[in-house]
Amino acid sequence: MKSYITTPIYYVNGSPHIGHAFTSVMADILKRNRLALGYELLLSTGVDEHGQKNQEAAAALGMSVEEFLDMRGKEFRSVFDRLGVAYDYFVRTSREGHKQAVAAMEQSIYDKGLIVKKQYTGTYCKGCEEFKKESDLTEEGQCPLHPTMTVEQTDETNYFLKMEPYRERLLQHIADNPDFVQPEAFRNELKKMLSEPLDDLCISRPKTRVTLGVELPFDPDFVTYVWFDALANYLTNIGWPSEGYESWWAECEHLIGKDILKPHGVYWPIMLMAAELPLPKKLTVHSHWVGAGGVKMSKSIGNVVDPVEVVDKLGVDALRWYLARHMRADSDSQISVEFITQSYNTELGNKIGNLLSRAAKFSKARFDGKLPAPGPLSAQDEAIRKAVVEATRDMGEWMNLADIPVRMQSIITVADEMNNYFAEQAPWDLIKNDETRERCETVIYVTLDCLRIVMEALLQVIPESAGKALAMLNAPDAAAPWKPELDRLKGGGELNEIETLFPRVQ
Ligand SMILES: [Zn+2]
Incomplete structure (x- = not known):
């Protein structure tokens, strides 16, 4: 019995926050539960090191990209260590093997004629690193997820993955596998996203704008769009495309926040279908944390909880x-x-x-x-x-x-x-x-x-x-599979020193 749990890989352009802590701690709890049941476990968490935001964050600190990524990678890792997250694999997308596998996946999809080059004129949100449609923006013309940033007008030639040919098949997969997306509210949201024809997905960025990324194997003037690169980590962590990954991949559960439902629920399954790979077993979606009274956390209000x-x-x-x-x-x-x-x-x-x-x-x-x-x-x-x-x-x-x-x-x-x-x-x-x-x-x-x-x-x-x-209590170790069993403490046995477990804090 195997189980492979993944957290998203986190953008390192800022320090780890409560949202990162939450997903990774929950993944750890699920891991410990399954270990107690006798499963073999693999838990991956880590960092996404590519993209324009990381490139700019390094520049803003006056650091080289490598120094910046090393520093942030260490910071995330040490926070997860302090939180007791027993990850088995810490992802860094700058790893050579990962980059080669991403390029191989792109080449195989390109060879099938599913990737096209074309010009795109429209708006772009740097926060999302995504092109936006008019209907995605607020009345003020801003990205609803990044209200403090201004969206940019772009006129760029890029490579695009055809999504529409897979929409019906994905809807069918969701219908056939009710457990694929949990809980139900988010399954319904995903079905809504798939209820209308899908635009082609831009999978590249010109090097004139972004240099930090995986070079396209079929055009050296471009790097891979961060999502395409980042999502592939779930496969490259377990050694794909080399043999041996299959039994883990068949038991893969992605844990994600609701803000990244679209990349995980639409882009990723379609990328996998285009690459003729099976879909993950399950996508578990959670909501977010807000401050007391339901107020969004922000530095200006002073209600940010730092893990x-x-x-x-x-x-x-x-x-x-x-x-x-x-x-x-x-x-x-x-x-x-x-x-x-x-x-x-x-x-x-x-x-x-x-x-x-x-x-x-x-x-x-x-x-x-x-x-x-x-x-x-x-x-x-x-x-x-x-x-x-x-x-x-x-x-x-x-x-x-x-x-x-x-x-x-x-x-x-x-x-x-x-x-x-x-x-x-x-x-x-x-x-x-x-x-x-x-x-x-x-x-x-x-x-x-x-x-x-x-x-x-x-x-x-x-x-x-x-x-x-x-x-x-000098309790003997409990074996897996765990169950509540009475009388495992030995009557007449020694007790060890008793310390206060949860000292009161004012
Ligand atoms: Zn945005």
Whole structure:
């Protein structure tokens, strides 16, 4: 069983932001879930190093293109490392093998007569690096995605890929494979994009304007349009066109933001059809993050959430937890440092970390540094154990992006139940009498064994903290395929030093 998850490759003309962090962290969570199920995994993330924007960003900093790309590549990589993104492959499109494969794909499509050279007069958005139709622009004549930039008038000769011959076939593929684009709202949006005849896709830029890119194999005066080059990374990462990529490609899932649905839902499948290659298995689309109150994040408003600042202040798992728990599947989600802090303190701190700390410290202090062995179970013990198994069972099953917040909600609900159980059983009273001492031992064991299951489930989401918690409890490693299994903590076993897992932050 294999699964190949990809994130988009990010433009390095700016520093990594919360949108980059989100897609890559979610991809990592899906990877950890599938590893826990026993799948073989490949996760790719990385950077898009070509195009006019990168060329200009380097010039603006007075750096050579190579220096600039090295600097930004390192920056993105180190941010993903800090976010705990366990990528298997970090993409750099400047890699020689990638460039050769892109050129080979272009040549094969060109040889089929599907690429034509022609003159184009019209508007161009540098932000999108795309030609725009009148109908794509706002009333003020600007790109809706780049309202602060002015669109340019261009009159250029370029190479174009014929798209229209593949439109019906792509629509048919979407109809035949309802899982191809998820969730449904974006599948419908894509169908709408394909409801009218498609213009030819410009796949080149003249070197007089852009030099940073893959030279067209059939015309050295042009470089490849960034999207054509960037999209091909999904294949070149797994070694295409050399043999051995097929089994990974058959299980490929692209994770993307809604702003790049068109390149991934229209351009890429048609490029693949033109190159006579199979389409990816799945396109999973997510919405964006906006500030509190639904206000778009911007420097001037001061509501930009910088992932690195959040990690510095609250730790990596505060951010990972917030993104996983509070994302919405098909509408924009709100984020602010205050929201993250609140969710960290109340959910991770109060509901999970405190319970662990209280029960484990109590056990260490009262039972000679050890975890007591349980006696006969009461109806309440059985009930909470059953609730924990039921709430975490899904974490042992395949997870799609939209399932993530739902499963986090189950965990928080059962954490509340565990806190209620602990408060009602009141082990601090039970310890006072010899007759109830055995009962106290059972309550402590049940609480910590339940927490152990919750932490095993959370290894998929907040691996650093969950791993620490499991080490404190001296829990044995769980094997794949994972499922919630009771009584894996050893009664009478030593507990390790208990640290505060989620120290409170003001
Ligand atoms: Zn634009």
